[in-house]
Amino acid sequence: MDKLKRVLSGRDAEEPSGLSEVIDATSLGWGTRVKGFIACFAIGCLCSLLGSCLLWVPKKGLMLFAVFYTLGNIASIGSTLFLMGPMKQLKRMFEPTRLIATTVMLLCLILTLCSAFWWRKEGLALLFCILQFFALAW
Secondary structure, X not given: OHHHHHHHOOOOOOOOOHHHHHHHHHOOOHHHHHHHHHHHHHHHHHHHHHHHHHOOOOOOHHHHHHXXXXXXXXXXXXXXXXXXXXXXXXXXXXXXXXXXXXXXXXXHHXXXXXXXXXXXXXXXXXXXXXHHHHHHHO
């Protein structure tokens, strides 16, 4: 009888799958989402600020700057996952109107770390950090 009610009400005729049960059980309330967003965004801003301060440390400053600035940007992007959810965020990031900015941002994140750790080119690392900023703003 329950199966007939589900079919007539427009719900799926099949029993809920294990995945849908997990998704329903792990969904966050609005207050928790806002708290997660604020915490993650604050951590991102703190990491970016700390990276900017560590730029002036002799010898290791460039690597520390690149790591903390990049982690700060990743945390700031990740903070919006709390508000929208991961799948909706990924769909919106890769929409045709945002595809170029997303690609430039992800590429610059990787190239910043490569230029700091492997190539050891200070100018390139700074250039890619600037490009990260503009891609985020775009």
